Amino acid sequence: DTAVSQTPKYLVTQMGNDKSIKCEQNLGHDTMYWYKQDSKKFLKIMFSYNNKELIINETVPNRFSPKSPDKAHLNLHINSLELGDSAVYFCASSQEQGSGNTIYFGEGSWLTVV
């Protein structure tokens, strides 16, 4: 059983489209995240949610909107996709909020905007 699962794994779409990436964790964790990994492998946090409440919004364009219907799910919706949005997006979760908690990552979603 996959602990943190995200879909789709691969997504190719045209500029201007709107797309969503879904994420679910079955670890019973309270906190979930979205990270972005660019072409140079640099990993940066985008958002974190604790029990459905937004905790971190790391200067991400408004075109990115996370939604957490419950603490086991954190979806990422992207409007008006741009070429620069091409990246790997990782969903992740941790037991609870606060530093020191180990973050467990999903397998990543490869987004290519053409």
Add this chain to the structure above:
Amino acid sequence: AQKVTQAQTEISVVEKEDVTLDCVYETRDTTYYLFWYKQPPSGELVFLIRRNSFDEQNEISGRYSWNFQKSTSSFNFTITASQVVDSAVYFCALSERGLDDKIIFGKGTRLHILP
């Protein structure tokens, strides 16, 4: 401010050699946590280890070992008798005490194990 530096961008070694991946961090906090993650060619991020700032004991797990030195702000990772399956990008990461969930990642070291 916090910062994680992995100065080695890419390393290649021949199988069975030992290899050490360097990680140097900067933090003003006295309580912090250090992590290593592995990203194999398949792309997933695999947690390897977490260490808090009060525990300076070195850790060994099979062929993997970690050397935490607060005096030099380093948390180096050594693979003994490397294998081709160890080929991956390895990330060192740091987070500080408090409710700030951020884990700051280094830029990663790409390790090639040559057969």
